[in-house]
Amino acid sequence: MGIIKTENLTFEYIRRDDEGNVEGITTAVDDVSLDIQAGDFVAILGHNGSGKSTFAKHLNALVAPTEGTVWVDGMDTKEEEHTLDIRQTSGMVFQNPDNQIICTLVEEEVGFGPENIGVPTDEIWECVEKSLKAVGMYRFRKASPNKLSGGQKQRVAIAGIVAMKPKCIVLDEPTAMLDPSGRKDVINILHALNKQENVTIILITHYMEEVIDADHVFVMDEGKVVMEGTPRQIFTQVDKMKELHLDVPQVTEVAYELRMKGLPINQGVLTNAELIAELKRIQG
Amino acid sequence: MSIIADHINYTYEIGTGFERQAIKDISFVIEDGEFIGLIGHTGSGKSTLIQHLNGLVKATSGTVYYNGQDIYDKDYDLKTLRSKVGLVFQYPEHQLFETDIFKDVCFGPKNLGLPKMEVELRAFEALRMVGLEENLYYQSPFDLSGGQKRRVAIAGVLAMKPEVLILDEPTAGLDPKGRDDILECLRYLKEETGMTIILVSHSMEDVAKYVNRIMVMNDGVLMYDDTPKNIFTHYRELEEIGLAAPQVTYIMNDLKNAGFDVNTGAITVDEAVESIMASVR
Numbered sequence: 001m002g003i004i005k006t007e008n009l010t011f012e013y014i015r016r017d018d019e020g021n022v023e024g025i026t027t028a029v030d031d032v033s034l035d036i037q038a039g040d041f042v043a044i045l046g047h048n049g050s051g052k053s054t055f056a057k058h059l060n061a062l063v064a065p066t067e068g069t070v071w072v073d074g075m076d077t078k079e080e081e082h083t084l085d086i087r088q089t090s091g092m093v094f095q096n097p098d099n100q101i102i103c104t105l106v107e108e109e110v111g112f113g114p115e116n117i118g119v120p121t122d123e124i125w126e127c128v129e130k131s132l133k134a135v136g137m138y139r140f141r142k143a144s145p146n147k148l149s150g151g152q153k154q155r156v157a158i159a160g161i162v163a164m165k166p167k168c169i170v171l172d173e174p175t176a177m178l179d180p181s182g183r184k185d186v187i188n189i190l191h192a193l194n195k196q197e198n199v200t201i202i203l204i205t206h207y208m209e210e211v212i213d214a215d216h217v218f219v220m221d222e223g224k225v226v227m228e229g230t231p232r233q234i235f236t237q238v239d240k241m242k243e244l245h246l247d248v249p250q251v252t253e254v255a256y257e258l259r260m261k262g263l264p265i266n267q268g269v270l271t272n273a274e275l276i277a278e279l280k281r282i283q284g
Numbered sequence: 285m286s287i288i289a290d291h292i293n294y295t296y297e298i299g300t301g302f303e304r305q306a307i308k309d310i311s312f313v314i315e316d317g318e319f320i321g322l323i324g325h326t327g328s329g330k331s332t333l334i335q336h337l338n339g340l341v342k343a344t345s346g347t348v349y350y351n352g353q354d355i356y357d358k359d360y361d362l363k364t365l366r367s368k369v370g371l372v373f374q375y376p377e378h379q380l381f382e383t384d385i386f387k388d389v390c391f392g393p394k395n396l397g398l399p400k401m402e403v404e405l406r407a408f409e410a411l412r413m414v415g416l417e418e419n420l421y422y423q424s425p426f427d428l429s430g431g432q433k434r435r436v437a438i439a440g441v442l443a444m445k446p447e448v449l450i451l452d453e454p455t456a457g458l459d460p461k462g463r464d465d466i467l468e469c470l471r472y473l474k475e476e477t478g479m480t481i482i483l484v485s486h487s488m489e490d491v492a493k494y495v496n497r498i499m500v501m502n503d504g505v506l507m508y509d510d511t512p513k514n515i516f517t518h519y520r521e522l523e524e525i526g527l528a529a530p531q532v533t534y535i536m537n538d539l540k541n542a543g544f545d546v547n548t549g550a551i552t553v554d555e556a557v558e559s560i561m562a563s564v565r
Contacts (some may be wrong), residue, residue, distance in 0.1 A: 015427075047459035048430040095457060148325040149526075176457040179325040179486045181526035206459050209531060247463030250489065250531035250553055251400060262565065269320040272538040277542065 001074060003168050003200050004036040004059055004090070008068035011054055011223075027134020028054040030223035031068070036216075038167065039202045040193045043211040043231075046220035047245035052172075055220065059202065073167060090115065090168040091161035091204050095176045098154035106148075106156055107132070107141040108134040131163040132156075134197075135189050137150045155189060162193065168200040169193070175207060183207070187281050208235070209249045212270050219244060236268035251275055287314040287337055287369075287448065287480075292346035294332060306332045307343070308504040314482070316447075319474050321491035322484045324501030325526030328483050331374075333501065334450045337482075338369035358389070359512045367396065370446030374453050376437030380425040385411070385436050388425055392444045402428070403443075410442035414469050431462025435469060442473075448480040449473065455490065463487075467494055490534040492516065494529040500527070511548050539563075 011029040014022055029051045036042050046052045057063045058070045061077040070189050073089045075082040094100055103109040110128045119127065132138040135155040145153055154174055161169055171190070175183040195197045203210065211217055217234045219227035221244050227234055235241070235248045238256045249254070255269035255278065265278045294307035305328045314320065324330045335341040336348055338361045339355050348355050357363055373379070382388035389407040398406075411421060414435040420428065425436050433455060441449065451470070455463040467490055473479050483490050491498060491512065498515040500508040500524040508515055516522070519529035519537075529551070535547045536556055547559040 012493050019415075030554070034523050048457075048462055050459075151326065173457060179526050180488065180528040181523070182326060183486075184528075206457070206463075208460075247307055247460035251535050254532065254535060254560070257553060258560060261557065261561055263561070272535050275535065276539060276542045277545075279539070279564060281543070 001071060002035045002040075003038040003073050004033070004202070005035050005071045006065075006068065009033070009055070009058060009065050009070055010065065010067040011051075011058065012066045027223050029058070029065075032165075032223070032225050033068075033227060034218065034228070035155060036200065036202065038200055039194070039198045040091045040215045041191065041213070043214040043217045044202065044220060045206075045208075045211065045217060045234075045246055050220045051223035052220050054223075055137045056092070056170050056172050056204055059168070060092050061086045062092070068107065074121050084117075088164055089166055091164055091166040091168060093154070093157050093161055093169065093171040093174050093273045095173040095267075097150060097157050097177075100157045100160075101145045101153060104144055105141075106137065106143050106145055109145055109156055110159045113160055117164070127163050127165075128159075131159040132266070134193065135163055136185070149179075149182060151185050154178060154182065154186055155207070158186070158189060161198075162199075166199065168202065170202045170204075172204045174203070175205065175210065183210070201262070208247050219246070232268040232270055235270060286316065286349075286351065288312075288436070289336065290331065290347045290349065290351040292336060292343040294336070294341065294453075303472045305435060306504050307336070309346070310506045311346075312499065312506065312509060314448075316479060316480055318480055318497055319495045320480075321495035321525060322437045322482055322501065323486070323488070323491060323496045323498060328501040328525075329504040330501050331452055334371065334452060334482065335485060337448070337450060338366050338371055340366075341372070342410070344439070346385065353413075365475070367444045367447055369448045369450065370441040370444055372438055372441050372451040372454060374456065376440075376454075377425075377433035379440075380437060383424060384422045385416070385425050385428075386421045389439045389443050390437060392440055396444070406443045406445065407439075410439040413442055413473060414439045415472075429462065431458050431465055432459065434462070434466060438466070438469070447477070448482070450482040450484075452482070452484045453486060455485070455487065456514065463490070471495065488516075489530045492532070499527045500525075512551055516551050517549065524541050 009032045012025050012027050015024050015026055017023050044052050061083045064078050070077045072086045075086055077086055077157055101109055107128050110131050112126045114124045114127050117231050132141055136157050137155050175186050190201050194201045214231055217231055218225050235252045238248050241248055251272055252269055255265050255275055259265045269275050289310055291390050292307055292310050295305045297303050361513050382480055389410055390403050393403040394404045408475050414436055425441050454466050470481055474481050498512050516529040516533050519533055536546050536550050539546045540548050545563045550556040
């Protein structure tokens with residue numbers, strides 16, 4: 001069993017009108033079974049309303065399945081005695097950093113989590129320092145989070161999670177509100193945490209180019225996992241991705257269009273270097 | 285008909301320890317019917333700048349002219365200006381509140397004191413322009429998808445019949461289809477009504493594909509103001525200020541460096557494909 005395993009996970013909620021009468025039932029997550037190995041970098045794609053965020057909330061016991069089971073590091077999320085351990089194992093970062101930051105100083109913000117789980121003071125400071133260094137925000141430790149840019153705030157939010165020493169971090173569109181350099185910083189940090197600290201990363205995003213270096217990609221539609229594989233296997237299917245209201249990285253799209261125009265380019269070009277190699281091969 | 289910014293400066297919290305100059309001596313002219321992309325890193329002053337254009341924020345010094353009139357004149361009617369220059373804030377769907385979509389879009393024109401007939405005509409027209417399916421008009425706005433909600437919010441501003449539409453990151457958090465729907469809707473508005481559109485965006489690919497002119501803000505200064513093609517030739521400088529060029533620009537530069545005779549000025553997928561096809565033939 002991997003660090004995250006779900007078996008026939010289904011989540012339904014009841015829609016009610018203004019008077020509280022039942023209007024219908026929506027199945028937000030529909031029979032999802034998957035197994036994520038420790039140390040993997042996993043991306044989840046899907047259009048708005050496809051069930052990605054609801055799925056993500058199951059991974060640190062913010063919601064419990066209507067049917068089926070979720071195990072986080074072997075713990076069943078339906079068993080309430082595990083809730084705190086699960087949240088410590090699997091930390092979550094949301095889209096808007098302003099909704100997640102509560103303290104007046106960066107270092108206090110990062111120390112908030114460990115303090116709440118009773119880590120001794122000396123260790124807290126050590127941990128805060130290490131976490132801030134991991135996201136490249138150590139020199140801002142005495143700054144007010146209000147004065148930081150969006151990307152910097154999001155890195156502080158990630159440091160706050162890292163300080164809890166989770167085995168797994170789930171990020172729900174962490175770059176949606178960031179400018180290009182903020183986006184790049186956040187993604188680079190996630191890869192560094194993944195490689196150096198062996199933290200499992202589960203990244204939900206709408207930016208296809210952020211997915212290229214993932215180990216594994218899941219695509220969701222109407223609550224179901226409809227595609228899964230390596231980024232190359234996924235992005236080879238340009239038409240299918242567009243059908244699912246998604247996209248592919250621009251270099252993949254350029255290669256696809258060239259192929260459509262008759263150039264014998266191999267499918268699944270993911271990087272500029274691969275495109276160059278293909279064009280060179282064609283020219284002989 | 286135009287917007288002129290004449291040497292505007294804006295300083296926050298003057299006289300306190302938090303004093304900070306957000307806008308530094310910015311001047312420009314925006315003509316009717318332009319489609320402008322405003323880019324800059326977080327905190328560069330984009331949002332502050334656009335709030336000057338409908339008088340929500342008053343410049344510390346300098347002046348804004350709308351259709352030749354100084355909007356800081358004491359006789360100037362700022363209320364009318366605000367219906368002429370419509371501003372769509374970030375996450376505008378948070379401002380939806382009515383029980384059905386149609387009522388929500390009626391709210392603005394109703395507050396202008398227009399007759400019921402005119403209010404409803406405007407609401408229909410606005411919802412049609414954003415391409416929302418008619419069977420949704422009397423549903424709750426809260427049952428819509430993210431992209432649909434956002435189009436309803438934009439319709440609410442369009443129902444005010446603005447001459448200029450300013451949108452602050454209208455595609456943030458939307459999936460690729462929702463993003464394309466919004467951008468196509470803006471293109472349609474510009475072509476159909478000749479409306480002036482100012483799009484604040486963090487997506488260089490979107491800006492490259494849709495706008496005619498890009499303004500680049502950095503640290504309160506208007507650093508570049510030019511066509512997309514010219515702007516993205518400065519991609520190294522853009523990277524230094526937290527921005528980037530569209531992915532296509534990097535592809536074309538890498539190809540050029542690898543010895544392919546391609547046009548490094550290509551900024552959209554179509555242009556790139558055309559140029560590569562020509563070079564390998």
